[in-house]
Amino acid sequence: AAAEKGGYDTFMEKEIHEQPQAVNDTLLGRTNEVGALELDELRISEEQLRAVDRITIVACGTAAYAGMVAKYAIEHWTRIPVEVSLAHEFRYCDPIVDDRTLVVSISQSGETMDTLMAVKHARELGALTISVCNTHGSTIPRESDAVLYTHAGPEVAVASTKAFLAQITACYVLGLYLAQLKGQSYAQDAKAVMAQLQQVPDRITELLGDLDRVREIARFMADTRSVLFLGRHVGFPVALEGALKLKELAYIHAEGFAAGELKHGPIALIEPGQPVFIVVPGPDTPHGLHGKVVSNIQEIRARGARTLVIAEDGDDAVVPFADEVIRVPRTAPLLQPLLTVVPLQVFALELATAKGLDVDQPRNLAKSVTVE
Numbered sequence: 508a509a510a511e512k513g514g515y516d517t518f519m520e521k522e523i524h525e526q527p528q529a530v531n532d533t534l535l536g537r538t539n540e541v542g543a544l545e546l547d548e549l550r551i552s553e554e555q556l557r558a559v560d561r562i563t564i565v566a567c568g569t570a571a572y573a574g575m576v577a578k579y580a581i582e583h584w585t586r587i588p589v590e591v592s593l594a595h596e597f598r599y600c601d602p603i604v605d606d607r608t609l610v611v612s613i614s615q616s617g618e619t620m621d622t623l624m625a626v627k628h629a630r631e632l633g634a635l636t637i638s639v640c641n642t643h644g645s646t647i648p649r650e651s652d653a654v655l656y657t658h659a660g661p662e663v664a665v666a667s668t669k670a671f672l673a674q675i676t677a678c679y680v681l682g683l684y685l686a687q688l689k690g691q692s693y694a695q696d697a698k699a700v701m702a703q704l705q706q707v708p709d710r711i712t713e714l715l716g717d718l719d720r721v722r723e724i725a726r727f728m729a730d731t732r733s734v735l736f737l738g739r740h741v742g743f744p745v746a747l748e749g750a751l752k753l754k755e756l757a758y759i760h761a762e763g764f765a766a767g768e769l770k771h772g773p774i775a776l777i778e779p780g781q782p783v784f785i786v787v788p789g790p791d792t793p794h795g796l797h798g799k800v801v802s803n804i805q806e807i808r809a810r811g812a813r814t815l816v817i818a819e820d821g822d823d824a825v826v827p828f829a830d831e832v833i834r835v836p837r838t839a840p841l842l843q844p845l846l847t848v849v850p851l852q853v854f855a856l857e858l859a860t861a862k863g864l865d866v867d868q869p870r871n872l873a874k875s876v877t878v879e
């Protein structure tokens with residue numbers, strides 16, 4: 508078993524370290540020699556894809572958070588409206604779907620019953636269906652019109668890590684491909700983003716070498732009973748995923764919020780000593796979002812929160828309001844989730860380990876939930 512874990516103590520630790528490769532392999536072979544996207548594997552005609560006027564993403568758990576991240580990017584690149592629906596809600600909400608709707612399911616296992624049933628329902632309604640999946644030969648790809656595999660390799664730990672990064676990557680590839688199909692000006696953007704994406708694996712590797720402080724903080728926090736997570740824009744689903752990891756692995760009450768929502772309720776939870784992670788958008792994020800999130804940190808700090816700030820290298824504006832600054836390498840705003848989630852995964856892993864818990868097989872959870 509030790510050999511299977513490649514020298515790491517747990518599968519989760521191993522899989523966290525495989526993330527640069529998961530992103531890299533998911534990008535591999537999907538561009539041609541001039542850097543344009545080529546997805547022959549999709550087996551849906553370009554004509555059909557060009558006609559798509561609405562996208563619905565269906566998924567559960569971590570995969571749904573990957574979908575939430577993808578929504579921001581795909582809408583930005585393609586100007587096609589994207590909705591994210593929890594797969595178990597989709598079927599029962601009388602979804603608006605027709606033959607110009609593209610339903611993208613995201614599933615690591617390809618066997619999640621809720622997601623499978625959503626895909627079947629979408630097909631009955633005439634939608635085009637694409638499965639973003641990590642498992643060859645699994646059921647959801649078989650039941651879909653087409654599949655775009657994530658190449659994260661087998662994920663053994665129940666709590667998803669590398670599959671999440673690969674799912675975001677694959678959805679980005681799909682979004683950029685749809686953008687490219689829309690024509691020249693979009694295609695230029697797609698090329699530029701692909702070039703940036705190709706840099707991400709090295710940035711993750713750097714980051715993974717620099718997380719000792721996060722581990723230390725996690726060990727000090729083994730007795731913590733509640734942790735909050737704030738994020739905005741693509742950082743919002745990252746906050747949700749950070750909270751989910753902590754619930755799943757460490758059995759700690761954790762909640763993620765959109766930072767802008769703070770003043771509409773959650774700020775009432777802030778009392779002296781309350782730990783709060785804040786995922787800070789890069790300083791270049793449009794619409795001044797960086798400054799707005801820095802103000803949020805200031806507001807909760809003034810009320811006694813213990814602020815654990817995840818910010819890009821060189822972002823000095825956060826320093827006066829941070830009890831801890833966890834640095835991530837700089838990248839384009841839409842690519843940030845591929846980096847900012849990593850310290851949150853490591854935090855949950857380390858805290859659960861400090862509590863003596865089985866991180867690979869948390870209580871009550873299954874790797875793939877094949878019942879409705």
Ligand code: G6P
Pocket residue numbers: 567568569570613614615616617618619622665666667872873874875876
């Ligand atoms: C289970 C797992 C989660 C996972 C979710 C979706 O609940 O415990 O970690 O995110 O299923 O799984 P899938 O295989 O469809 O991505």
